[in-house]
Amino acid sequence: MIPQPTDRLTFRCMTDADLDDMFRLLGDAEVMRYYPRAKSRNEVRRWINWSKDNYATHGFGLWVIEHRTTGDFIGDCGLTWQNVDGQEVLEVGYHVLPEHQGQGLATEGASACLRHGFETLDATMVTAIINPDNMASRRVAERIGMTVWKSTRDPRGAPIVVYSSHGHEA
Template sequence: MTVLEAARLRLRPMTDDDLGQMSALLGDSQVMRYYPAPKTRVEAQRWIDWNKRNYAEHGFGLWIMEDHHGNFIGDCGLTIQHVDGTAEVEVGYHVVTAHQGKGYATEAAQECLRFAADSGIERVIAIIDPANAPSQRVAEKAGLHLEKKATRNGREQLIFAITL
């Protein structure tokens, strides 16, 4: 089931059948270099389970990002995150190393922002490690602007935001 469609991509819900691809994505040290550590296969299954709960509870989550031929590109979507004690809707994305730098994350993020606006969400943020320049460029190309710095889980993060 496609949730969102873009020029080169479609976003669809994660299923347990995606464990192999998600495990490879979230276990890749390059993809996860701005996280405390890559995720194990068990943690990747928890990631899928968390997103399935998000779909049921919020009507959104991180979705599988694939091209129109069904090739796995990564994940992108919306989740609820807490920043400075406030629940915020965040757009997030992870792209397979071989597909990075091709504009897929930006294209998917823009579709997620359209989905958010159509769903009545008035504000979306992106939480980005200060060293993650590529992710900052994606956020900016999608229309978000640096709003502030925040500390989350003991780590300084940049908060990009957009009002829809």
């Protein structure tokens, strides 16, 4: 099941036909600044396959977000299972093309996904796993009502801040 459209965004499942747009997104050095590196075309293909596997296995994943009126590709946003310190947690994640950043679209999409997690998936907690230096992403998490749960390290040993919400803020 896909989140309801917002005032400016629609959500849809990622498909193989999204390779060019997803490569434009995940292959962009600025978008991926807080990741180890921008993704190659083959890595983006694997990302799409991972998203499709998540839909099949869990009924949710990262969805393509498009502008509701123009149909323009904006990025991806959704919910995935992640491991934090040996605990499986549901995470809201988002990536937005540079030309669409700074317009509140990540916040709008993440808020819809957070609501979807609590209202449709009956989640008890949703997290956001963020590089501590990624202030824009941290602001998104805070704007949607999340608070810092813990600071730890990801599986590669990089520092992360984990925000969480338990539903009453959504």
